[in-house]
Amino acid sequence: MRLAASLLALGLPLLLAACASSGPLSSGAPPAVVPVADDYQIGVDDIVQVSVWRNPELGITAPVRPDGKISVPLIGDVMAGGRSPDAVAKELQGKLATYVIEPQVTVIVTELRSHEYLSRVRVTGAVRTPVSIPYRQGMTVLDAVLAAGGVTEFAAADRSSLHRKNGDGAQAYGVQLDNILNAGDLSTNYKVAPGDVITVPERVL
Template identity: 40%
Template sequence: MRRINNWTLWGILFCNSFLVGCAPLAPNVDPPSDYTYIIGPGDSLEMFVWGNPEISRTIPVRPDGKINAPLVEELPASGKTPFQLARDIEKELSKYIRNPLVTVIVNDFVGPYSEQVRVVGQAAKPQAVPYKENMSLLDLMILVGGLTDYAAGNRAVIVRNMNGVQQQLRVRIDDLLEDGDITANVNILPGDILIIPEAYF
């Protein structure tokens, strides 16, 4: 496999920075109206089995997206809603318990990678965060601690998958954070990637 050295990587980033200025401004699209949280690897779940406290417990979702619990082995959890997973657990438990009633509550939210919002580049704390309903650009910047001193916030772009097509949409973070221009605050969608480039000197 061909290796990419540091000079090649910097060249790719440098060339891409010129394309950022050509990207259209991100429209303030409506957030998903029917958004429901989807379980992902790394989530921590509370499984309550009514009338059976001995098998009720906290269970982690493994990196492969499955869970193990008393009387429930190798059950896929990733990609399901808590409601769907509870029904699947009930089916498994019904082999041993009469009419089981299960509730699943998510404690620590990670979510599937496809719905996480990623921030890379000149953010104070670049990271991937779980999407939250009605999340905005301002909410996202608060979560990552704002910009570094070297950031070019008004040249930042959101990479967004729209109907299977990947688009680059420019956002005005400097205007939002430094000037308080609320018109620069746009909605974030599940799976968005925010790229914040370094300023030219």
């Protein structure tokens, strides 16, 4: 519980900044979520697996260091951060050619650690348990709200909003959460994107 609270606290400044700069609610739906590109850029702390065909002793599995590099047998340090796995593999093949005949190198990111924090979806306001959860492809507003335990009895659910980063600010989209939860109306059950913030305000008594 303390860990979850700490993660949420870390995201709170970003959440407040996003909500403050969102401006009026958009009348339309948020843009479609673009799938993660195949040309993934390796980041610091990602776990990278390097395999050399027929030369298993040259393979490694290691995190990318803070300087963005990994250490490979025979070669030494190679820059991996900010590059695609294919680009790193091609560089390794070129350097290993001095020691191995026609090396075939595969580079795979086995754990995406560097983007995990930025890719979280946050739910705050009048929900049972405000949460910061990892983004999953296909996740919707309802999925995120249910992960937060649903809304409280004090929620003004139909005045909920989804905030999405847009350039230097953020755009807010109205979510009729009461209709989603109680009427089965999924017209505003939008698919969320990495970094989205969902806010559920309380009723004015």
